[in-house]
Amino acid sequence: MDRFDRGEHEFRGLIGAEPQDTLAELRLRSPQMYDLIIRGMGVTMAQAELSRTAREIATVAMLVTIGAADPQLDLHTRAALNQGVTPAELIALCEHVAMYAGVPRALNGLAVIDRVLADEGFPRPAALRRVRLTDHETFVAQRGAEGPPVVLVHAIGLDWRMWEPVMAELADTRRVFAYDVRGHGLAMGAPAARTTGDLADDLVKVLDELALDRAHVVGLSFGGAVAQATAVAYPERIASLALLGTTDQPAEDLFESRARAAEKDGMAAQVPATLPRWFTTEALAVNGWGVQYARERLLRGNVADWAASWRVFKTLDVQGKLGSFPAPALVVAGSVDVAGPPEAMRGLAGRIAGARFEELPGTPHMMSLERPELVARVLGDFIE
Incomplete structure (x- = not known):
């Protein structure tokens, strides 16, 4: 299994979908960028020092923090759910980001996460x-x-x-x-x-x-x-x-x-x-x-x-x-x-x-x- 094969394997395990389907638009725009991302996953994501759950929690937190990354946050919110991260944990993650990266970015991230949770059929938090x-x-x-x-x-x-x-x-x-x-x-x-x-x-x-x-x-x-x-x-x-x-x-x-x-x-x-x-x-x-x-x-x-x-x-x-x-x-x-x-x-x-x-x-x-x-x-x- 070469780096590309390992990358596809890790993508499936992490995201819970086929990379060629999930990143179909990227493959059309830039086959080389697609190849770069998949091969990169075959190195970094294949390491066991961080669990897949930990990686998705970290990724969601970083995407909320940097802002202006709604499509990527949507994808990785779904991936986090696929790894067993709960809706309550995702919401708590935004609350945590607000303390360090500011309330506006946390609110914007929370809006994306809320849309994903609704799309996946999860109820809103208890009052x-x-x-x-x-x-x-x-x-x-x-x-x-x-x-x-x-x-x-x-x-x-x-x-x-x-x-x-x-x-x-x-x-x-x-x-x-x-x-x-x-x-x-x-x-x-x-x-x-x-x-x-x-x-x-x-x-x-x-x-x-x-x-x-x-x-x-x-x-x-x-x-x-x-x-x-x-x-x-x-x-x-x-x-x-x-x-x-x-x-x-x-x-x-x-x-x-x-x-x-x-x-x-x-x-x-x-x-x-x-x-x-x-x-x-x-x-x-x-x-x-x-x-x-x-x-x-x-x-x-x-x-x-x-x-x-x-x-x-x-x-x-x-x-x-x-x-x-x-x-x-x-x-x-x-x-x-x-x-x-x-x-x-x-x-x-x-x-x-x-x-x-x-x-x-x-x-x-x-x-x-x-x-x-x-x-x-x-x-x-x-x-x-």
Whole structure:
């Protein structure tokens, strides 16, 4: 394989299309320029020091920065999507460029990227609003403008974006909200909660700020603890309750050990212990957006917030208190979830009045990140 052949191979792998088709107009204008570009790709792009994803992120950033390169930015935005770069990352890239190359060029680049995303069928970003709770501020994301309200509560160490892969599907006929729990995301560094009851108060305050009398509440893992505590304290505010990969029996010694491990060794040391508990080995090997996002959130986490969250999880006191829960309830287990195994989730369902139990095949603990299509389907069917 000579330089030209390698260049064609790299073009296909990077851009996801045949070079002679994508650059057909260039071949007509200047066959020599076409040859120069393809041969150049056979040298520079063939090197493995930068991944194809990293190269496309760098290329998009440079094209936005230099400006007046709309056709090239269009092509490389599509190539970035082909390499697994998400719409949210492309938008964040423009926001980053604004800090270094100026707002006008970032806005112009964002306009091109927005057109490509629309052309490829991606929805616009979720609407974000800042909400003031009793003693801290948080972010609430929203998709959908009509229909019954659904509020999603995220897992420990993450933020509202954990739900982003399922929000668009649920929002077809609903208003879907996700917020940052105290000590997470925008609410990082907020005063620590003493009990899960404090987190239930926060959730109800979010409902108040959104002018929602009642909502369908969905919680995964730690978020499921918050949802249960809210259902016990404020059953009249819950239109339905969906609990995913969670527990009503906090493992006090285990949770305390996780808090202390971070205090002793820092957040980076929690990644090797946490990600295999959250994802399948296949997902970790592929290292897609969900795994990358979870890893980054853990690495950027605040030790004090992480430790406080595990300690407040220990205070969950709901077992036996939902036996007469008046609203519909759903309990969802992942068939390969090691943190919330199916047998434990089935037992939880048996302790909630009339709860329906669903087991999702091939699904691990962080189900909204690894199997969002299954999660969206089961929640959509239940809320209907």
